[in-house]
Amino acid sequence: MGTGEPRGQLDLLLLSVLSQAPAHGYLVIERLRTQSEGAFDLAEGTVYPALHRLERSGLLHSSWSEDAPRRRRIYALTTSGHAALDGHRRDWNAFAGAMRAVVG
């Protein structure tokens, strides 16, 4: 894709990555980069505002983990977050299907 920022779809991407397993910010970004095969090469600092926004919306919750060698803030989906992800996925699949039908 070669895009630096998946504009408009960041919430869906973050919720999807975190639905696989709770993670701290660095790991979220690593998963995004790995799973997109390097296509989503974000300015990493800008992911945190999105995580904070999703947390304020009640879609994520987070807590400090002291288990690792260094302190990390671990994010996980809430029940509302899972429901929101389902909705986002449906919308995205409908949109992608329509695009494929037209573009081929």
Place this chain on the structure above:
Amino acid sequence: MIERYLAEVDGRLRVHGRRRRRILAELRAHLEECAAAHGEAEAVRRMGTPSLVAASFTPRPADRLVEGRDRLAALVMLGAMAASLPLAATLARLGGDQGSRAWIWFLALLAPTAAVALASCIGVLAGRGWGARLAPVLLVMVAVTALVVLADLPPAHAEFATYQAAVRAGQETAGCDGRTLGACAADHAGEIRTFYSLGALALAAGYLWAVSGWMPGRRSRQRAAA
């Protein structure tokens, strides 16, 4: 390099209090983790410029306004303190005219609270964490001072007695039209006690809210969502 980067973000963040500390702690953990794998220079490069990162936490003017409420509260607090100086001067003048030193003790009662308020405001305006941490202390000190004044305990009792004597002696008759000086003295003293005490309490409580970063219902919304 990480320290310099974080200092630059710190200087540009328009976020305060607990949220600011959390952001900086998360960015530090991220940078240290990335630096362990790729080196500090690469970690800083991947993070984005400090101005971009800092601005992304308050993308809208409304966000910046909400996040700037602590500084606004500090300015309001300083303004209120400045506005109360004429009353302090009046009490001192009337006390002096009555040959009383009660005003000195009364101002000594108020001075520690005023000093803590001043320090807290300076800290908040300078973006220092201790400014916000002084706010709960300030609220307790204001509450204690208000209790002393409203309950007419020493040294407030002596000061207001002196003030009422000055009004009865005709030294302060503004707003006394149609009333005896004795009644006017009692009314004025009561109004000053009540309005300034309750006003100071409301101001200190509002200040604490503004600088603490607390928002109503945030925790309960998060609990409900989880």
